[in-house]
Amino acid sequence: MAGSSRWKDWLHGARKHAAWLLAAVLVLAVAALAAPRMLRGPKVAVLQVVQRDFVQTVVASGRVETPHRADVGVQVTGTVVAVPVAQGQTVPAGALLIELESTEARAAVSQAELAVKQAAARVRQVREVDAPNAEQAVRQAQANHEVAERTLKRNRELIAREFIGQAALDDSERAASVAQSILRTAQQQLASARPGGSNAVSADAALAQARAAAEAARARLRYTRVLAPAAGTLIARNVERGDVVQPGKPLMVLSPSGAAQLVVQIDEKNLKLLAVGQDALASADAYADQRFAAKLAYINPGIDAQRGSVEVKLDVPQPPDYLRQDMTVSVDIEVARRPAAVLVPTEAVRGIDSPAPWLLKVEDGHARRQPVKLGLRSRGWCEVLSGASAGDAVLPATGPAALQVAEGARVRAIVPQR
Template identity: 30%
Template sequence: MRSLTFSLLLFLAFPVSSTFAADKLATDTAQRVTMPREYRLDGVVEAINQSTVSAQTSGQVVEILVDVDDFVEQGETIIRLKDTEQRARLEQAEADLKAADAVLQEASRDYERTREIFQRKLVAQSAMDKATANLKASKARQQAAVAALNQAREQLEYTRIRAPYAGIVTERMIEIGETASPGQQLISGISVDQLRVSVDVPQSLIPAIRQQPDVRIILPDGRSVEATKATIFPFADAASATFKVRLKLPDQIPGLFPGMLVKTRFQIGQMEELLIPTAAVVYRSEVTAVYVVDAEQRITLRHIQTGQKRGDDRIAVLSGLEEGERVALDPIRAGSLLKLQLKGSGNE
């Protein structure tokens, strides 16, 4: 390894010339391009919908239809409570409503009879007032019976614990045979359809992000998606001097789950970068270099410092190369020509 590094340093120290032409060697020119200035941070995927379902009525657990890691659809029954008491209340409410309807019908007929007689002036005003009051009281009792029936139906429905949204069960806090009471936590779950990414952003970047909330999320498989919404918390963490930023993801991204780590890319302006083809870069031990071809077709191995990749086929050069210089696109052939130049110059 030391001998290889020493040889590379010799190449860098002695630019050579010879009669071996490199005019047929494929090259490309280093170009300065305006690129977006980006800042990359780690983020954590979170579920927008994550909740714990609690009991809304009392009853013994008779059936648990799901367990941890099970997927459930929205509205699907996940726990069933004993409903004997609730059904009895429902039947009672239905009977009370029938009785109230019968009383209301009788009061309505009595009112009509009294009103007809009153119009003939055959009964006193007090009889008419009594019939009217009786009708109003009967209507009120009938409305109360309807409300009681709706409440009884609601209480019976509470014995069927249903999933509030489609998602995955994460925790179960009750077993079959236990008695649930109103407010008791029963089961927890998360939705994987709507996700977001939580990022801690240094406070120095917040003004730029507020002006230009352009953020992309780099997924674990290398894909990137644009955040549909960026929410910046209105306060900072005094210990870390960072702001919490929530990035809403597009719905239903396959292979992405809460708790996963992802990379985020915040665009905070623009900058100029010197770009060359990725294929031109040579990696030898600890040396990163390119084969530079000058105007006289001489080849030189040049040490460079590279930055981030831009796209699939370009990479930024931080130092070691100037705009307009040509680099060889076939490093293997360029290396062979360089050896011939070294032999021709007697430097080998």
């Protein structure tokens, strides 16, 4: 029995030592597996510095606006008898938009045209009747004057010989004076009837005045028909048949077709990057997959203090057919371009807005601080002017990787598959 007890004690002790030995082996195995990782550091996904052509853009949103809108109204007071167009309709230049009642205007035109005919008849009368009659009267007066002068001369000779009395001489002198007066009057009438004379000028002036009055009457008649000043789309209509309308009140708003502008608000911090003439690509929110060209045409000299933005306008040389007034658009303005630029993702730059930005670059298995000089920035990338080269691996400045890796720590870089 004693031998059996000793055997059991020995067996128990052996089992206990085996358990301890197994635990030690497991600990050594785990340490052997973990040691390389502890020596080489954790695996961390890194970002890469690349080299390619780079375009810096300023992104903004705004709306479509024509360079000018035409407010359509009437020029005379009247009653609307027809409005043959609807809001949203596209109309050609010269299309009828509003028609007013025109009976009185038409009657005024007829009356004015009759006055023109009367004035023209008076001009013809002066030229074709008065002038020839005046010429005939001058010839007759000239003949009578010559007879009276000869009679006066003869009577003066006779009275010298005492063949006639003083009374006969006085009669011949009066007759000669009257004949001369009649001749002067006839000559004045002829001069008045000829071109440039007072009667001719008066008749011509009356004709011109009548014609002007007729043109004014026709203009008032034309004012009863309001026509589209240019081809475009009616974006507002505030008039109906039967309305009594007056001058000075816009009744329709016409957005001319063809020319179009994009009006966008740019953050004032980007103002130094903008210049008139810069190219841009734009898209309407309703047609986001279709982009069209635009060009920066105007930069407002003032700043919107409440929004901290500046208004800019871009011309659209060839607007797409779907572009409509007041559509919402997104615009990418190209402000700079760099061929073969060295670029780093913006998320890897630490102190990006400080005077001394830097990267945490993976070099020889360690995370090392690397100061950099930055250039252009756009769409999640920064141009590196110095401090990094294409192919460098850098750690993100945010996220789990940024928290678990300190400057100088060992790290194993994992480049994500693209």
